Amino acid sequence: MKKSILLPTDFTELAYHAADYAINLAKQINISEIIIYHAWQAPVTIDAGYSNANLMNGEELREISDENLNSFAEKIQKIAGDSIQIIKEIEYSPVASGVEDICEKHDVAYVVMSVSGSGKFVEKVIGSNAVTTAKNSTIPVIIVPANYHFQPIKNIALSCDYKEIKSTIPITPIKTILNETTAKLFVVNVDVTRELSDQDLEDANKMLHESFESTDPEFHILEEDNFVDAINNFSKENDIDLIIAVPKKKGFFETLFKGSRTTELAFNSKTPILVVH
Numbered sequence: 001m002k003k004s005i006l007l008p009t010d011f012t013e014l015a016y017h018a019a020d021y022a023i024n025l026a027k028q029i030n031i032s033e034i035i036i037y038h039a040w041q042a043p044v045t046i047d048a049g050y051s052n053a054n055l056m057n058g059e060e061l062r063e064i065s066d067e068n069l070n071s072f073a074e075k076i077q078k079i080a081g082d083s084i085q086i087i088k089e090i091e092y093s094p095v096a097s098g099v100e101d102i103c104e105k106h107d108v109a110y111v112v113m114s115v116s117g118s119g120k121f122v123e124k125v126i127g128s129n130a131v132t133t134a135k136n137s138t139i140p141v142i143i144v145p146a147n148y149h150f151q152p153i154k155n156i157a158l159s160c161d162y163k164e165i166k167s168t169i170p171i172t173p174i175k176t177i178l179n180e181t182t183a184k185l186f187v188v189n190v191d192v193t194r195e196l197s198d199q200d201l202e203d204a205n206k207m208l209h210e211s212f213e214s215t216d217p218e219f220h221i222l223e224e225d226n227f228v229d230a231i232n233n234f235s236k237e238n239d240i241d242l243i244i245a246v247p248k249k250k251g252f253f254e255t256l257f258k259g260s261r262t263t264e265l266a267f268n269s270k271t272p273i274l275v276v277h
Contacts, residue, residue: 003031003032003033003107003109004031004033004034004035004087004106004107004108004109005022005025005026005031005033005034005035005108005109005110005111005112006034006035006037006099006102006103006106006108006110006111006112006139007019007022007034007035007036007037007076007111007112007113008037008038008039008095008099008111008113008129008133009036009037009038009069009072010038010129011038011068011069011071011072014114014115014146015072015114016072016075017114017144017146018112018113018114018144019034019036019072019076019079019112020079020149020150021112021114021142021144021148021150021272022034022112023076023079023080023084024150024152025110025112025142025150025153026080026084027083027084028152028153028180028181029180029181031084031109032083032084032085033084033085033086033087033106034076034080034084034085034086034087035087035088035089035102035106035108036069036072036073036076036086036087036088036089037089037090037098037099037102038065038068038069038072038089038090039090039091039092039093039094039095039098040061040062040065040090040091040092062092065090066090069088069090070088073086073088087106089102089105089106095129095132095133096129096132096133096136096137099111099133099137099139100137100138100139103137103138103139108139109139109140110139110140110141110142110274111133111134111137111139111140111141111142112141112142112144113129113130113133113134113141113142113143113144114130114143114144114145114146115128115130115131115143115144115145115146115266115267128266128267130143130266131143131262131263131266131267134247134262134266134273134275135247135262135275137275137277138277140173140177140274140275140276141274141275142242142272142273142274142275143266143269143272143273143275144272145269145270145271145272147270148270148271148272151241152181152241153177153181153183153241153242154181154183154184154239154241155183155184155186155238155239155240155241155242156177156178156181156183156184156185156186156240156241156242156243156244156274157185157186157187157188157231157234157235157238157240157242157243157244157271158174158185158186158187158188158208158217158243158244159188159190159231159243159244159245159246159261159265160187160188160189160204160208160246161189161190161248161261162189162196162200162201162204165204165207165208166207168246168248169208169211169246170246170276170277171211171212173276174212174244174276175212177242177244177274178212178215181242183215183241183242184215184216184217184218185212185215185216185217185218186217186218186219186220186234186238186240187205187208187212187217187218187219187220188220188222188231188234189201189204189219189220189221189222190222190224190227190230190231191221191222191223191224192224192225192226192227201221205219220234222234227261227264228264228265228268228269231243231265231269232268232269232270232271235269235270235271236270240271241271241272242271242272242273242274243265243269243271243272243273243274244273244274244276245261245262245265245266245273245274245275245276246262246275246276246277247262247275247277248261248262262275
């Protein structure tokens with residue numbers, strides 16, 4: 001089994017929040033290392049006359065980043081205790097592009113990040129490091145809501161639209177988290193469009209049941225108009241501790257104007273989201 005959890009950090013309150021979740025998750029699934037990763041970037045200017053000043057600012061920023069990383073790691077190590085080793089990584093890179101290399105270097109099982117609720121403009125256009133990382137990472141990413149406090153993972157909901165499930169549902173990483181946590185699986189389809197026939201639903205349930213038979217999954221069809229509200233209400237009513245989301249690939253303008261369910265969940269879910277590909 002992979003032995004590390006990656007915790008990208010910018011040293012904010014949200015970063016400490018994600019760290020608390022990562023520590024408790026590591027203890028639940030017997031992971032012994034947490035990699036604290038900080039990606040820093042120097043200020044950018046288009047005036048060549050300021051190149052020397054820019055270089056100095058970059059050096060100063062690196063020194064400050066090192067100091068912040070050391071302080072952050074020290075605090076996290078005290079919280080984690082002796083059973084978990086805290087490893088520091090820092091590099092000059094955008095967060096999302098640096099995560100893959102760090103994951104490979106340290107044999108990472110999960111990336112843990114946090115995100116705050118935000119307005120529609122940020123949600124759809126700007127996004128966040130957590131969402132960008134989750135959509136591009138080949139390693140499962142857990143996005144922790146700002147106000148969520150860790151609960152041992154006992155119930156997991158797989159959000160599934162039942163479209164092309166044979167080619168879009170990654171069975172292996174889902175089975176892995178189920179085995180590691182021994183959690184119960186709920187397969188949830190929010191039928192907003194009412195496009196699926198009874199036969200479509202029956203065939204999808206049969207395939208998913210065969211794939212996750214050992215977990216004895218429950219299947220739920222929710223005929224609701226608002227996807228996020230439906231998932232949040234279901235999670236509250238069924239004590240869901242983790243929601244699995246599988247991003248669907250879309251073109252830029254389709255994502256921008258029609259929205260992405262994964263992005264909606266990331267910014268608005270009351271429960272942590274595990275994004276798998």
